[in-house]
Amino acid sequence: MPTDIEIARQATLIPITEVAKNAGVPDEALIPYGKYKAKVDTATLPTTSNGKLILVTAVNPTPAGEGKTTTSVGLSDALHRIGKKTMLCLREPSLGPCFGVKGGGAGGGKSQVMPMDEINLHFTGDFHAITSAHNLLSAMIDNHIYWGNSLDIDLRRVTWRRVLDMNDRALRQIVGPLGGVSNGFPRETGFDITVASEIMAILCLASDLDDLQKRLGDIIIGYRRDRTPVFCRDVKADPAMTVLLKDAILPNLVQTLENRPAFLHGGPFANIAHGCNSVIATKTALRMADYVVTEAGFGADLGAEKFMDIKCRLAGLKPDAIVLVATVRALKMNGGVAKADLTKGENVDAVRAGSVNLKRHIENVKKFGITPTIAINHFYLDTDAEIAVIQEMAKEFGADAVICKHWAEGGAGAEELAQIVATKADAGAPDFDQLYPSSMPLADKITTVATEIYRAENVAIPTAVRKQLKQWEEMGYGEFPVCMAKTQYSFSTDPTQLGAPTGHEIAIREVRLSAGAGFVVAIAGDIMTMPGLPKVPSAEGIYLDENGQIEGLF
Template sequence: MSDIEIAQQASMQEVTSLAEEKLGLASHHIDPYGRFKAKVSLEVMDDMASKADGKLILVTAISPTPAGEGKTTTTIGLSDALNRIGKKSIVCVREPSMGPCFGMKGGAAGGGYAQVVPMEDINLHFTGDLHAIASAHNLLSAMIDNHIHHGNALQLDARRIVWQRVMDMNDRALRDIVVGMGGPANGYLREERFDIVVASEVMAIFCLSNSLQELKQRLGEILIAYSVDGTPRYARDIMAHGAMAALLKEAIKPNLVQTLENNPAFVHGGPFANIAHGCNSVISTKMALKLGDYVVTEAGFGADLGAEKFINIKCRKAGIKPDMAVVVATVKALKYHGGLELKELTAENLNALNTGLANLKRHLSNLQNEFGLRCVVAINHFVNDSDAEIELIKTAVKEMGAEAILARHWAEGGAGAETLAQRVVEMLDADAEPCQLLYPDSLPLWDKINEVAKRLYGTGQVVADKKVMDKIAMLNEQHGDIPVCMAKTPYSFSSDPSLRGTAENHTLTIRDVRLSNGAGFLVVLCGDVMTMPGLPKHPAAERIDIDENGSIVGLF
């Protein structure tokens, strides 16, 4: 059966009883969105303030490939497995964007028998959070143009407006546009662009705020433009932040759903890790840590992007740290990094696998040696994997100072990941040094960029033209204490997606930097990375439909 067919046959528990039985929440804590989805009140955090936090498990992966790695699937399967062995575990994942759902990737709610449900709702409109974020973002855009149209009291320089527009769809035609055409009644003519919602600073602020009041404050600190004399102007200057917060009042509450095995799942916030910080919301993670003994969460794409930003941005700002990491790898993906093409991945090839293991080795070394995290490798099983290939990975990982465990959660659900869950619990029961940040706040911005590039990516040289260097130097004067958010291809340690494996001693080119003042980080654009993706030649949307009974088909 397909993933969507499995999900549609699931026997789901009413969300109100799930909240009561599995999380101990009272009815006044729950705002149901139908029978199987709900918002959870932020009052839960106040009610459980004195309770000790559970253990935080970060699921990350090797560099992604077209063969797929199954990181979300592993995150869900591990949480189900922990519950199967008698532990109280909650899974926390991001909300899917409709861009990838209708584009190339497809759904993002797990797969096989390790999914969160209702899968169709989660992958499409869900509880409307991404729509609310887009509306809040575009309200600010409209208010900027309206301010200029009605006299421009702040003397905004139309050539130096840094706030763009967004939509939750891949649409390359909107990357660079002109607005204000049609005469004076339509405003002033100027260049503009669209990003995808998951790259919006509003999304980042949404995911990094601890409360509604902090959300409002951060929204007010968004840099929108510079005046004609070079003075920075912020969202609060045009009184936009209050209305933006009002649009997000309900969205900021975590979304509660369930796994196929009727275990609780928070699905909340959805920044991409290649162009944003790639983690679910701080609020949902902290709430889960109060409600569960174990929290399994994921960070987007490979460990060089998602895990790095999870630790250096999310954990730095939220005051939390992961207790360990699970690194997802597959035989197929490692052979792809070893030089094989997609059509060659199903046949046993120990030489290619051995070469591709260098990618896993670097990710594992980064997590263990640069961040001080204890790690276990989860081999996400595929039917074509040979016993010899599995043993080669286990042997190589042992030589790396870790352990690799075969997991069959895609085919067997939580039962297929029980061995992994037991090992995770054993490791968490042992004492360990806390996870470390890669760099201190006090390090200059250019040095922070180099720390990430050279220590994690294996970069030989980081380069940028004088215009970019001057911009970094200017921003460092007032914002030098913020972390950097590297925006680059997820498919390589370099900024070139064709360089598989480890891409030794490559040059990382910084194309531009953008200050996300409200979110509190600097976005560093590397190579040709796009903040508005395009659809492929044959998008997934061509396969999505509804049947004669009104059921969605072809979503994943």
């Protein structure tokens, strides 16, 4: 089988103007960025929303991921193949994983979005705009302090850092500005990766430019000595930041390998933020198509929970059907097989043992009032016996399980999944509900997610954290949902506790207020907001060949 980029290079693409026409985007709404990608001015599109929303999530993943994006693309193409007008909504890839270990975020095999190389690299410049807007605010904070600090910002309590869309562990914690009086006042600070920026989360939750600027202004950048908050609007940065983001807020239109329309827009971290594509793209797609396929980052314990408790709550959305991606290799790993041994032959017993992870996710999704459909993302090393175990266990747990071969066959390999999911989406989800009400106290929301989704026996919230949460409630933030930040590899905070651990403790070490985005982040365990590169990063295998073509992207 050719590599992803070789498959992409062999594809026959159609002009983005034709993709837009087929999707119902009028000429006046299309802003081309070259021949095969464009921005869409949503103001000129229909206002009535009739589409059915389909969420794709997954079991706890291996480090390489289990193919949520690939499955989302394959399902979208398959829905088109069975005669359903469908729109795909995905996040944009970050450069960090592209050059790190996981690779790009454009799907794989014959279920990709195109142009794959441009999408995985600079695309339409959205991430650069977010990086610039974020760092403009950083510069204006330090500039305000340099010119007298009339807001009385406590240098020890500046919470706003800087960002870069690249994995670079050396920047996690730094001291600056150094170099004497002319450079400002030294203080401890650091960098996060761009996808962890609150501005990324804001862009993906904003309804329009006015809402975007309001949310930017609501960002808390630090505190005074009396512990009162200082907002972005206090340093007068929000109007200029909005200018930098005026194009980035518009959804990006591209196509799948089968020339079907797809919105790729935004890419918030699925740990420190909510891990979903933009509300603007999703709502626009629901006005344009009968079915909208979207995904949420990491496993269902993080991605699906946040999709429903944060994105759906804040945007007034609800899913009509949910697909839960499972793979033989992920269940093997959750059944005790070491990562290095996942490709070493058939292991039915490990798949069966690891199916406790699948069961836990099915049970959790059902708590929102929806029974998921299991998409078994097929890999060429999978055996019939291993696949049969997943189907058997899924049936035992009360869910349909479908073998999907979209990676090798494109949309044709996911038609059975499409038929089942379309039928479920048509029926809707009349019993859908969030896990907790907005009126619940913040500490209780954290406890609810930790006990109901992670199945923790004990939730340790230190007195200082409870005091902070209470203070935020008194400031008017008590209605906010909570955004849990923990490892994606386990239901616990220990990435080595695979399967479906019980009896563990979820210890909340700190909380952060994302006042502009509209949620409270609760951090449990060791979560990095600036990843590092692995010992052998993917960047070592990415190069231009003698014809000037990119090789090594995947």
